[in-house]
Amino acid sequence: MRAIQVREQGGPEVLELVELADPSPGAGEVVVEVAAAGVNFVDIYRRSGQYKVETPFVSGAEGAGTVSAVGAGVTSVAVGDRVAWAEGSSGSYTSHAVVSASKVVPLPSSVSFELGAAVLLQGITAHYLATSTYPIAPGDWAVVHAGAGGVGLLLTQIVKLRGGHVLATVSTPEKADLARGAGADEVASYSDFVDRARSLTSGAGVPVVYDGVGTTTFDHSLQALRRRGYLVLYGASSGAVREVNPMELQNAGSVFLTRPTMGHYLATREELVSRTTDLFTWIAEGKLSVRIGGQYPLADAAKAQTDLASRATTGKLLLIP
Structure with a gap:
């Protein structure tokens, strides 16, 4: 599989396109053929060293795609299912990601892979900020x-x-x-x-x-x-x-x-599903519009992160493996 790997934390130049062995899911995991991966500031924090992460690692936290394999004990997800996730993966800047089955959510057919990858992390963030951290009245x-x-x-x-x-x-x-x-x-x-x-x-x-x-x-x-x-x-x-x-x-x-940090607002599977259900429902009903500000090939991950860090972009940036 192709992936963007970080061998040591540093500037955008440490994002390296590599070929890795195709993954197999462990117990409680699924392998997803990635259709789109979200580019986020947390990716920059982990790449740069602002957040300490053990290296080497595959960059990215968020994506959407089709389940291609399931591990032992997984009953909630099947091969062929459309899914999205914002955490719990081995890295999303890749053609095939290993994701905890408890962290993937069903992606309705009314929501494209690109929208699924674009809305999840930032959408969940916006959701908990306005409904839980300070509930807007x-x-x-x-x-x-x-x-x-x-x-x-x-x-x-x-x-x-x-x-x-x-x-x-x-x-x-x-x-x-x-x-x-x-x-x-x-x-x-x-x-x-x-x-x-x-x-x-x-x-x-x-x-x-x-x-x-x-x-x-x-x-x-x-x-x-x-x-x-x-x-x-x-x-x-x-x-x-x-x-x-x-x-x-x-x-x-x-x-x-x-x-606040997202993990504390997704303390249970029920909370994850509740928040994402709201997001996907609002999108389907035309109440929530998701702006995709740019789509980049996987090899251009460094440019995507540089563009995001410049604060000159608008909306969500995606990598398309």
Whole structure:
């Protein structure tokens, strides 16, 4: 099989296209012929060394395809089934991935492989952010950073589905148009979103800021919150944030700071299925639109990650094995 392997952590140049032995599933596992693999910031964190991972490893966490083999004890999935996953694999930048059967979800025929690979990780993230980490209530204003990015576009739509209002931050007029197209009520630049957040809430500040950018937005995100508001720091595309003195949270209005991760919001199989069922249902009903910003051949994995890290892309990037 073909795969993108990382022999040692480093820059994009460490992503190497190699030929590996065709995999066989172990007990409780399936082999999936990969039709599309998602490209995500977590892949960059693992490749670069920001997240320590034992090497060598096959890059990628998310994908969609057709089950080609099942291991002992697997009864929930059969050969020929269409499936998608966002975790639990041996790596998704490959032609054939080994995935824990407990981590794959059925992919309805109404959802293409490309959409399945594009929506799962970012869609689950947006789902738990808006429904569990800080559950949006009707009328709530939310600041959604990187509003034209993959998570931002999905998160905006889910906030709107729950009756909330969105102030999206963007860096260009083109991205502003994309954010508005996803339902954002207002857009702002990264330099003026605090003033806009205060203005839209009669000076009080917003109940929640969803921040996947990190170091360049963090301090201003605190300033945009109302008393007892929530700063939901779910990513760090601009770099890890500085150390935080807890007194800063008091001084900002007894606000809450949380750093959620997907594994803690998929604690059970039932939770995984519930969240993905919502996503696939919304897609089928036309309530959730998934923007695919680019598709790359497997050999161009380094370019895909470089493009994603530049923050010049919009929507979701895919590798097509």
